[in-house]
Amino acid sequence: MSARKPRDKGEERNRIPHRANALVAIVGKPNVGKSALFNRLVGRRQAIVHDEPGVTRDRHYAEAWSLGRRYTVVDTGGFDPESDDPMRQGISRQVQVAIEQADLIILVMDGVQGPTEADRRAVGLLxxxxxxxxxxxxxxDSEKSVLDANELFELGIDSLISVSALHGRGFHELEDALVQALPAVEEPTDSQVEDVIRVAVVGRPNAGKSSLINRLAGEDRVLVDSRPGTTRDPVDTLLQRDGKQFLFVDTAGIRRKSRVVKERDTVEVVSVLRAMRAMEEAEIVVLMCDAALGVAEQDAKILGLAEQRGRAVVVALNKMDQLTRPQLADAEKKAKEKLSFAPWIPYVPTSALTGRGTQALLRKIVAIRDNFYRRVPTAELNRFFDSVLQTHPPPTQGGKAPRLYYVTQAETAPPHFVVMSNAPESIHFSYQRYVKNQLRGAFDFEGVPVRVAYRARRRRED
Incomplete structure (x- = not known):
């Protein structure tokens, strides 16, 4: 095996979060079963597997274990460097980036079909x-297909491992070879382990999600194409700015469910579910909206999904370069009206094309992430609560005078407060909203959904 070239600092900065792990890249021509192999190694259905050639378009990272060794495996799009299709050419560039970053490469070929010119070019490249x-x-899948697969030795390779990713055949041999080929990697010290801010970038198709991440990362990390819905799986990108690490997940554009179902596009349906799951696994959700087109009903629904999942949210009004200053101010005003059910979210005008506003967006992400994990000391919280009760006590409901005894913060991420009362069912929803707004104003929970629950407790005897 050849000696490794040293990486420069710029390459290290763009590596995935598990930097103590070796990186294994799975490459090959379209429809040879790369995603099935990826899923078999990872142990769960992480990449979309479908019989449509070219379903995997970007790089997908996941952690895997083989024989007690941890590593990170990356699934890539189908490699076809001589294709005239701009998307296929873009996928080939993505594969080359994955190869440059990898510690070990797995070239997957079709053992039944036998060697092809695309396989020959891939072997030459590697x-x-x-x-x-x-x-x-x-x-x-059979002894006969093992004989067929041996024709691949015509490519001039020295060794070949025959497997069935679908049924698991040959995987013990594959894992043995994989672990032996992995370079020795030192585990990071405690001082090297950094806190990563997990960000899901969501929005309607073609809102500029991939362009934003590419602008921030400084490379063509996610394929950008004029066709709506180019991104299908969530795609991870790690970057570091001002001592902070961000893990950005670019997701498929979320369309209305009725439209997705009517089209009966299985891959599209699964992609939307993956985008929703990416929101659940993130801390911060960046809702990308096209400022030039304006905020639509679907943007409000996406925001509602993020709020239901208790995620911190910032709205990026993208394509500000297409608007004058008065037009941009009007676009922000209309966006706030459309999303008025969540008045706590901040808005940051951006241009993924020119880079304007992107640093402000990163600063806002850091700020609302601090809010997401903010814990208010109990003594300070109850001083605040006493002043609220003195200024505006809860109104009588149904002849009952509800008493509020104290408040405590039960959780962070998002902040969850519990108010103890003698009659929680008698507290009017408008007063509950008032208490929540007062909490926001007093302790800066911009960008964060605040939860307040009311629990019953009998009044203590004096």
Whole structure:
């Protein structure tokens, strides 16, 4: 195996979060079973697997374990460097980036089909990459197909592992070879472990989500195309700014469910579910809206999904470069009217094309993440609560005078407060809203959904 080239600091900065892990890249031509192999190694259905060629378009990272060794595996799009399709050419560039970042490469070929010109070009490219390579013949489900797969030796390779990603055949041999080929990696010290801010970038199709992440990362990390819905799976990008690490997840554009179901596009449906799950796994949700087109009903629904999941939210009004200053102010005003059910969210005008506003967006993400984890000391919280009760006590409801005894913060991320009362069912919803707004104003919970629950407790005897 060839010696490794040293990476410069810029390359390290753009690596994935598990930097103590070796990185294993799965490459190959379209529809040879790369995603199925990825899922088998990872142990769960992480990448979309579908019989439509070219379903995987970007790089997808996940942590995997083999024989007690932890590593990170990346699934790539189908590699076809001589294609005239702009999307296919873009995927080939993505594969080359994955190869440059990888510690070990797995080249997947179709063991039934036999060697093709695309396989030959891939082998030639990998020989020039100065990376260790495992050559895999997939779809080998029988002894006869093992003989068929041996035709791949015509490509001039020295070794070949025959597997069936679908049924698990040959995976013990694959994992043995994989672990032996992995470079020795030191575990990070405590001082090297950094706190990563997890951000899901969501929005309608073609709102500029991928362009924003590429602008921030400084590379063509996510394929950008004029076709709506280019991104299908959530795609992870790690970047570091001003001593902070951000893990951005670009998600499929969320369309209305009725439209998705009517089209019967299985991949689209699964992609939307993945985008929703990405929101659940994130701390911060960046809702990308097209400022030039204006905020639509679907944007409000996406915001509602994020709020239901208790996520901190910032709205990025993208494409500000297409608007004059008065037009931008009007766009922000209309956006706030459309999303008035969540008056706590901040708005940041941005242009993924020019980069304007992107640093302000990062600063806002850091600020609302602090709010997301803010814990108010109990003594300070109850001093605030006493002043609220003195200024505006709860009104009588149904002849009952509800008493509020004290408040405590039960959780953070998002902040969850519990108010103890003798009659929680008698507290009018308008007063509950008043208490929540007072909490926001007193302790700066901008960008964060605040939860307040009322619990029954009998009055203590004096």
């Amino acid at each position: 020989r020039r990459s100065d990376r260790p390579v495992l050559f895999i013949a997939n779809k080998v």
